[in-house]
Amino acid sequence: MDEIDMDNEDEKKSSDQDKKFLNPTPMLDELEEGPWPSFITGIKELAERTKKPMLRGVMDQLEYSYQTRMGYWKGGLVMVRGYGSGVISRRTMIKDKIPEAAEFHTFRVQPAPALHYSTKMLRDLCDTWEKYGSGLITLHGQTGDIMLQGIEESKIQECFDAINQAGWDLGGAGPAMRTGVSCVGPARCENACYDTLKLHYRVLKYFTEDVHRPQYLYKFKFKFSGCPNDCSNSIFRSDLAVIGLWRDSIQMDSTEVLDWIEKNGTDSLVNNVINRCPTRAISLEHGEMVIDNKNCVRCMHCLNVMPRALSPGRERGVTVLVGGKNILKVGAMGCTMVVPFFKMDADEDVDKFIELCESIIDWWNDNGFEKERIGETIERVGLKQFLTGVGLEASVDMVAKPRSNPYYKSKY
Amino acid sequence: MDEIDMDNEDEKKSSDQDKKFLNPTPMLDELEEGPWPSFITGIKELAERTKKPMLRGVMDQLEYSYQTRMGYWKGGLVMVRGYGSGVISRRTMIKDKIPEAAEFHTFRVQPAPALHYSTKMLRDLCDTWEKYGSGLITLHGQTGDIMLQGIEESKIQECFDAINQAGWDLGGAGPAMRTGVSCVGPARCENACYDTLKLHYRVLKYFTEDVHRPQYLYKFKFKFSGCPNDCSNSIFRSDLAVIGLWRDSIQMDSTEVLDWIEKNGTDSLVNNVINRCPTRAISLEHGEMVIDNKNCVRCMHCLNVMPRALSPGRERGVTVLVGGKNILKVGAMGCTMVVPFFKMDADEDVDKFIELCESIIDWWNDNGFEKERIGETIERVGLKQFLTGVGLEASVDMVAKPRSNPYYKSKY
Amino acid sequence: MNVKRTWKTVESGPRDYQEALHPVVKKNYGKWKYHELPKPGILKHVAESGDTLFTVRAGTPRQDSVDLIRRLCDIADKYADGYLRFTVRNNVEFMTPDEENVELMVKELEAIGLPVGGVGPCVSSVAHTQGWLHCDIPATDGSGVVKSIMDSLYDDFKNWQMPSKVRLSTSCCAINCGGQADIAIVVKHTRPPRVNHEIIANTCELPKAVACCPVAAIRPTVVNNKQSVMVDHKKCMYCGACFGACPAIEINHPEHSKIGVWVGGKNSNARSKPSLGSLVAHNLPNNPPRWPEVNEVIRKILTAFKKEGRPWERLGEWIDRVGWKHFFEETDLIFEKDMIDSYRHARTTFNQSAHVRF
Amino acid sequence: MNVKRTWKTVESGPRDYQEALHPVVKKNYGKWKYHELPKPGILKHVAESGDTLFTVRAGTPRQDSVDLIRRLCDIADKYADGYLRFTVRNNVEFMTPDEENVELMVKELEAIGLPVGGVGPCVSSVAHTQGWLHCDIPATDGSGVVKSIMDSLYDDFKNWQMPSKVRLSTSCCAINCGGQADIAIVVKHTRPPRVNHEIIANTCELPKAVACCPVAAIRPTVVNNKQSVMVDHKKCMYCGACFGACPAIEINHPEHSKIGVWVGGKNSNARSKPSLGSLVAHNLPNNPPRWPEVNEVIRKILTAFKKEGRPWERLGEWIDRVGWKHFFEETDLIFEKDMIDSYRHARTTFNQSAHVRF
Numbered sequence A, B: 001m002d003e004i005d006m007d008n009e010d011e012k013k014s015s016d017q018d019k020k021f022l023n024p025t026p027m028l029d030e031l032e033e034g035p036w037p038s039f040i041t042g043i044k045e046l047a048e049r050t051k052k053p054m055l056r057g058v059m060d061q062l063e064y065s066y067q068t069r070m071g072y073w074k075g076g077l078v079m080v081r082g083y084g085s086g087v088i089s090r091r092t093m094i095k096d097k098i099p100e101a102a103e104f105h106t107f108r109v110q111p112a113p114a115l116h117y118s119t120k121m122l123r124d125l126c127d128t129w130e131k132y133g134s135g136l137i138t139l140h141g142q143t144g145d146i147m148l149q150g151i152e153e154s155k156i157q158e159c160f161d162a163i164n165q166a167g168w169d170l171g172g173a174g175p176a177m178r179t180g181v182s183c184v185g186p187a188r189c190e191n192a193c194y195d196t197l198k199l200h201y202r203v204l205k206y207f208t209e210d211v212h213r214p215q216y217l218y219k220f221k222f223k224f225s226g227c228p229n230d231c232s233n234s235i236f237r238s239d240l241a242v243i244g245l246w247r248d249s250i251q252m253d254s255t256e257v258l259d260w261i262e263k264n265g266t267d268s269l270v271n272n273v274i275n276r277c278p279t280r281a282i283s284l285e286h287g288e289m290v291i292d293n294k295n296c297v298r299c300m301h302c303l304n305v306m307p308r309a310l311s312p313g314r315e316r317g318v319t320v321l322v323g324g325k326n327i328l329k330v331g332a333m334g335c336t337m338v339v340p341f342f343k344m345d346a347d348e349d350v351d352k353f354i355e356l357c358e359s360i361i362d363w364w365n366d367n368g369f370e371k372e373r374i375g376e377t378i379e380r381v382g383l384k385q386f387l388t389g390v391g392l393e394a395s396v397d398m399v400a401k402p403r404s405n406p407y408y409k410s411k412y
Numbered sequence C, D: 001m002n003v004k005r006t007w008k009t010v011e012s013g014p015r016d017y018q019e020a021l022h023p024v025v026k027k028n029y030g031k032w033k034y035h036e037l038p039k040p041g042i043l044k045h046v047a048e049s050g051d052t053l054f055t056v057r058a059g060t061p062r063q064d065s066v067d068l069i070r071r072l073c074d075i076a077d078k079y080a081d082g083y084l085r086f087t088v089r090n091n092v093e094f095m096t097p098d099e100e101n102v103e104l105m106v107k108e109l110e111a112i113g114l115p116v117g118g119v120g121p122c123v124s125s126v127a128h129t130q131g132w133l134h135c136d137i138p139a140t141d142g143s144g145v146v147k148s149i150m151d152s153l154y155d156d157f158k159n160w161q162m163p164s165k166v167r168l169s170t171s172c173c174a175i176n177c178g179g180q181a182d183i184a185i186v187v188k189h190t191r192p193p194r195v196n197h198e199i200i201a202n203t204c205e206l207p208k209a210v211a212c213c214p215v216a217a218i219r220p221t222v223v224n225n226k227q228s229v230m231v232d233h234k235k236c237m238y239c240g241a242c243f244g245a246c247p248a249i250e251i252n253h254p255e256h257s258k259i260g261v262w263v264g265g266k267n268s269n270a271r272s273k274p275s276l277g278s279l280v281a282h283n284l285p286n287n288p289p290r291w292p293e294v295n296e297v298i299r300k301i302l303t304a305f306k307k308e309g310r311p312w313e314r315l316g317e318w319i320d321r322v323g324w325k326h327f328f329e330e331t332d333l334i335f336e337k338d339m340i341d342s343y344r345h346a347r348t349t350f351n352q353s354a355h356v357r358f
């Protein structure tokens, strides 16, 4: 290849470029290589098809970010009528450089629990969004929202009215109740110990007012998992984790156990099941598998390995944990168990649960500081004080071990 | 039994009493019942034989404490010439009630490492102590001192001169280097990985000045254990714990292993040895016991169960841990490993070790607050800062896991 | 806003799920018996009724265009009775009772560039954050890092080559919206924030800026006769909490905002309790567009895990078994002083025992 | 002090041990091969040289009279070549290479009232503190509590009835000079301290009293026109740190200084790492001369451990295996809210998981 050829190449490229709606984005283009689906390819395709200047602006700014290794969005306040949150406002800091990136606001929209869709729902949403917004959608945000990314302030109310009319509502932002997350649960999973979708739906519906109008000390997140596998990542990522479990014995289908052993061998039973039980609650007796259910901590492991042979017991419900969050300021915190078992069969159980949640949130708003997550409040004020405040029984289930220091005020 | 008889009984008792040197101590007398050797019986016998008024005073006050459930000693300052500590001063708060308890000072005396005695040494000590003091001796205090309990201030110097002449010296008290504790180690234990007695002796001798003249921020304690069984309780009870261990492989005598299995059965090998290894470093291969020494954490368990078959490796030394203490103020703290392995064979190794100890103590005195144990200083200032300050290498052995938060100042 | 409003807002909260459920799901709701994993990317669920439901799972870019979503709908209409769902890890799932639809869907998905996989003992999609594309405080790009990593782990997504599930997350600032994961890739600042005294004098309530710092490193001060704040460099530990809270404070830096890698985070309760990840590599350059240094670290970690992990053993559980010393040796990563915890409950992470491996 | 001094102090530090070692010990120093436990109270050590050394261990009151010590010396002279030693748990040990001396010593020891035992899987003597007999801050008596407990556990000292070693400690104030143990019996105050304003005005440096409190509950104040301090009852958590540090402050109380029981402390590194004890009973009356309520709690704990513990399993390891819930059920003790940690690293003791036994 000689120099002249190269020049030709360049010319060819730039003349190709001329036909393109988008400006060159050499760094971003490198993200089009490789087998994993490329978000850059997606945005480029969308931009070239729709010719929306906002998308060109966003690509220009993103390229500039890649080149300078800095971000250029700033936040602000954009709202739909009557709401105090749900729209994340983004305006460029470098409007003089990239005027097309002037506005890039985002709707956080609450999907159906466990992220189920009919194609009709989704297609309608796409159409509306393409009409008013950029056509770019995040499925889904880490807090479980559909994020409709990129709209101008002037179109926000109209767009919202349209999606709201189609059955959608906004999710949380700011010091408010946030959108919930639930695992697929009873919809498709044999491990579900309660109806995660229904509870998610009922609870978040109940707190809708607090989702839309931030009036808490800080954010508050629910996550719902049907069993301790915790597919919704509730322990470190929600303020209130609802995890399904059972109180009686693991259900065992002896024929299936023998089948399993026949297929996988006794060695595998010992190495992959018995030896992995955290409390050594399983033993091998005369070639058979015996579970000491009093000693089982409902970790799910043996059920996971032998899903045909073992299932959760019949007396099902949830355990309630409070106070998880990630790293900011104090370091990550795991939710702490505060109700070992809560029945969740009837509608009244759900009502009672919602009552409990209300008193937990009230206690927090009464006892917490501004910008303090409930886990931080409990750490500062004390778990005992929390339990007393909310009216919960203390139990040894709530601790890994009783205290090792005598530094407490006794009541007697 | 009629009333007249009872009167006679009472009279008899009180006439017995008349012959006694001691006043009645009805509550303490209850501690003479039961099979365990009674300290009350001992003190009474001693008092009746020696007729020392101080002992009568002490018994009277102790009885009074039992009745009122309060203590009545107060501290103060009593010293021998040239020393700043080593004598614990006790005077009664209720001199008007019990004048004979006026003084009850105590010598803390450093015994030989690992608490070995010849009868000659002990008899001489008893004789001197009976001459000047109460005749009551605590063998031993929790920090390892002989405590000669009960002497008047006026006799202290003379008594000290006498025991000092016989080869004894005082132990620590106050913000000073304290008396050390060492396990029986090489004197009688096959697990000893270094000479606990010698190291104890050399180190405490080196720091004698600091034992006698309190000049630290607070107390500082050494404890020496020959192996991780830690018979000197070093982890929670010393500021600097020296624990013997080995770096190579456990020595295994195959014949003895087979013997053991023959005697105890394979079940016992599996249940009591293999299954108890904390890191599962032992396996059963073709009926034989195999240790994965890279995975062994030197916990001692398998050696404890099979002392004839297993012994520590040949490349022996110590691990050094810093910062243990019990509960006061901050809650109990365990020593933290700061030197995973330190050779301790030659005399020069001991010299180097003493140098290290000096720089640790210097760092503490430079960086700590008044009345702050070194463990508290490290917790406040940071383990990394401690290591840097003392010039020690960081290693992952020093933590249970690397940090889970990003909140540190990086050096780059 | 002067648009004429024709619709009165209905504050309905979450979208109703009834209309979103596949009919076989609806019929067997809460009555599932067991599942099998017939092959990578495919789940088979069997109900008490005897009904069988196949699920095909595929990776997505998460930042989707309506075009892509419409293509997904096309596939769902064709093979999955008009329903689809997404997982908490941005994967899309199609369910069908008809086994023959499975392979057809796999083909069509691959045809539109979406890999089928993420089920069982493999690497699933990366929990994912906004980055330069949308957030107001990012030091790097979420989607770009993810794309770069998943290009390398493409085969590990599509096949069963791992001892067990491997979950990754990336976060474009130290806040870590991506969460705990087997391997978490998170921005790590290495310099204190800078204060723009102009902005602060004009816009900010000073007490807020002062209150946001967890170690009280921010103090009121006066600059050019105007109220402002200063950062005490001795105290500041580069957490960035002030940055999100106060518009006049900037901590991001093209050079000094680095990337750290954390391993052993676990959310499930299976076997061991949930656990936080631990820092094992830091000071990695923030190197767009392909972040090769980060990729290299992840490769090292997963190569070692693949080699040594046992079935059902999560990454952190493997390390618990073999020890951190072995982990660092095997991955060729270096344990540094800074990896010793120094924050609030640091002492509880120290080795308060004589247990040690040589 | 007007005694004429004839001796110049020799600051020799620890007593030299060479002259204190038994000749067989000296000969085989550092060359021991293994040990056996022939029967309760007796150890047999075998050296590489083939030499054998028998040890007889016996309990003592710790607060010994010279009379008792001389009797021990008599026995040592008769049967142990004139040497003896003590253990870290106040037991006395006699060593002899002659097996026939063993039974003779056992007899003589029992004759002077000292039980032979404390070796192997049994209860050893109690780590022991000063109490009313000598300390200036005790709320109870160390020796008295120990005597009462060991009367009950006499058979458990002399025989092998426990799954493994059981180590006890008592402490006569919350400072806990007795240390961590399988079962620790420690004073627990339940009221804030009282200030004697007279004393403080006369004797005390105020800053010291103020500085000693870990939760800043002590504040300077003025009483009767004199400088003094006051205790903020809201903040005070009854630790007693001020009591030892300031002569005008008194926390002990005949009624309100109670006794707590802590289980699962472990100092050795065998199997599990060393661990701190956990509170399982509190508010027990301080009830001299026999402390029956404390004794009863210990009986309950040891009965359960005897029944369920496995060989080599320490008390805390047993609880780890069966769970705290089971421990409380089996011992009939009651878990109370106050047993949830609320101090510095409390959060790290919470159950941050869904693991639970029913």
Ligand code: SRM
Pocket (backbone or CB within 6 Å): B075, B088, B106, B108, B140, B141, B142, B143, B144, B145, B146, B171, B179, B219, B221, B236, B237, B238, B324, B325, B326, B327, B328, B329, B373, D128, D129, D130, D134, D135, D136, D137, D175, D176, D177, D178, D179, D244
């Ligand atoms: C005598 C002894 C108890 C016994 O009967 O055996 C004892 C007795 C006292 N201890 Fe102790 N401690 C004794 C071993 C311990 C131990 C155990 C050990 O050393 O292994 C500890 C726990 C380990 C540790 O060092 O933390 C211990 C932790 C304390 C503390 C708390 C220190 C802390 O930082 O947590 C204090 C309070 C203080 O220092 O102000 C204390 C204070 C005291 C004082 C000086 C109380 C006082 O302020 O007057 C006691 C004097 C009692 C007396 O009348 O003799 N004593 N003290 C032990 C020393 C005897 C000896 O020299 O051999």
Ligand code: SRM
Pocket (backbone or CB within 6 Å): A114, A182, A183, A184, A185, A188, A189, A190, A191, A229, A230, A231, A232, A233, A304, A305, C035, C043, C086, C087, C088, C089, C090, C091, C118, C119, C120, C121, C124, C125, C127, C164, C165, C167, C180, C181, C182, C265, C266, C267, C268, C269, C270, C312, C314
């Ligand atoms: C679809 C999904 C739930 C949802 O509502 O979206 C789901 C579905 C299932 N999970 Fe999950 N899990 C899902 C996210 C999670 C998460 C959260 C996450 O990935 O962010 C976790 C916690 C991960 C962690 O610990 O950090 C999770 C921890 C588990 C476990 C426990 C694994 C372990 O050993 O620690 C199991 C048990 C198993 O693998 O058999 C499990 C098992 C299952 C089963 C087998 C349940 C069932 O019987 O149907 C499902 C298929 C497993 C598979 O994909 O291999 N699921 N599962 C999520 C799919 C995510 C994805 O696209 O990759």
Ligand code: SRM
Pocket (backbone or CB within 6 Å): A075, A088, A106, A108, A140, A141, A142, A143, A144, A145, A146, A171, A179, A219, A221, A236, A237, A238, A324, A325, A326, A327, A328, A329, A373, C128, C129, C130, C134, C135, C136, C137, C175, C176, C177, C178, C179, C244
């Ligand atoms: C969009 C999203 C990341 C994503 O791409 O998925 C996100 C984005 C932001 N998060 Fe987050 N967080 C998102 C899920 C999370 C999660 C994960 C979760 O919810 O499971 C966490 C960790 C869990 C937790 O709650 O602690 C999380 C912990 C934070 C924090 C730290 C809170 C703390 O107490 O530690 C902040 C800082 C704050 O609140 O000031 C934060 C703040 C932010 C802000 C609002 C930054 C800011 O101050 O402007 C980001 C807006 C970005 C944008 O441009 O949209 N975000 N954030 C996620 C929300 C989407 C949704 O609604 O579905």
Ligand code: SRM
Pocket (backbone or CB within 6 Å): B114, B182, B183, B184, B185, B188, B189, B190, B191, B229, B230, B231, B232, B233, B304, B305, D035, D043, D086, D087, D088, D089, D090, D091, D118, D119, D120, D121, D124, D125, D127, D164, D165, D167, D180, D181, D182, D265, D266, D267, D268, D269, D270, D312, D314
């Ligand atoms: C004599 C003494 C050392 C000394 O210098 O005085 C000693 C001597 C021996 N210890 Fe120890 N230990 C002695 C106090 C300790 C202590 C400290 C204490 O009791 O306060 C501990 C730590 C206890 C704790 O964890 O709280 C201790 C933890 C051990 C262990 C580990 C036990 C475990 O499984 O956790 C062993 C191993 C064993 O039992 O075989 C051990 C083993 C031994 C052996 C077998 C070592 C040997 O081969 O000679 C000795 C006889 C054991 C026995 O008594 O059953 N020694 N041993 C101490 C006797 C105390 C007593 O009179 O009861």
Ligand code: SF4
Pocket (backbone or CB within 6 Å): A183, A184, A185, A186, A189, A190, A191, A192, A193, A225, A226, A227, A228, A229, A230, A231, A232
């Ligand atoms: S959390 Fe449990 S019930 Fe929910 S999807 Fe996961 S395994 Fe199924």
Ligand code: SF4
Pocket (backbone or CB within 6 Å): A276, A277, A278, A279, A280, A281, A282, A291, A295, A296, A297, A298, A299, A300, A301, A302, A303, C271
């Ligand atoms: S669910 Fe977990 S704890 Fe229970 S028996 Fe199975 S493996 Fe053991």
Ligand code: SF4
Pocket (backbone or CB within 6 Å): B183, B184, B185, B186, B189, B190, B191, B192, B193, B225, B226, B227, B228, B229, B230, B231, B232
């Ligand atoms: S600590 Fe080890 S070396 Fe020392 S006596 Fe105990 S078992 Fe023997």
Ligand code: SF4
Pocket (backbone or CB within 6 Å): B276, B277, B278, B279, B280, B281, B282, B291, B295, B296, B297, B298, B299, B300, B301, B302, B303, D271
């Ligand atoms: S010493 Fe402990 S860790 Fe090492 S092999 Fe033996 S039991 Fe396992």
Ligand code: SF4
Pocket (backbone or CB within 6 Å): C129, C130, C131, C135, C136, C137, C138, C139, C142, C171, C172, C173, C174, C175, C176, C177, C178
């Ligand atoms: S991790 Fe940080 S930069 Fe990324 S989305 Fe969350 S808040 Fe924004």
Ligand code: SF4
Pocket (backbone or CB within 6 Å): C192, C193, C212, C213, C214, C215, C216, C217, C218, C231, C235, C236, C237, C238, C239, C240, C241, C242, C243, C251
């Ligand atoms: S980066 Fe964190 S520590 Fe530093 S000033 Fe800001 S808030 Fe404070």
Ligand code: SF4
Pocket (backbone or CB within 6 Å): D129, D130, D131, D135, D136, D137, D138, D139, D142, D171, D172, D173, D174, D175, D176, D177, D178
């Ligand atoms: S525990 Fe308290 S009362 Fe008892 S000796 Fe130690 S300091 Fe004195």
Ligand code: SF4
Pocket (backbone or CB within 6 Å): D192, D193, D212, D213, D214, D215, D216, D217, D218, D231, D235, D236, D237, D238, D239, D240, D241, D242, D243, D251
């Ligand atoms: S008892 Fe403890 S908390 Fe209360 S005032 Fe005294 S030092 Fe402070």
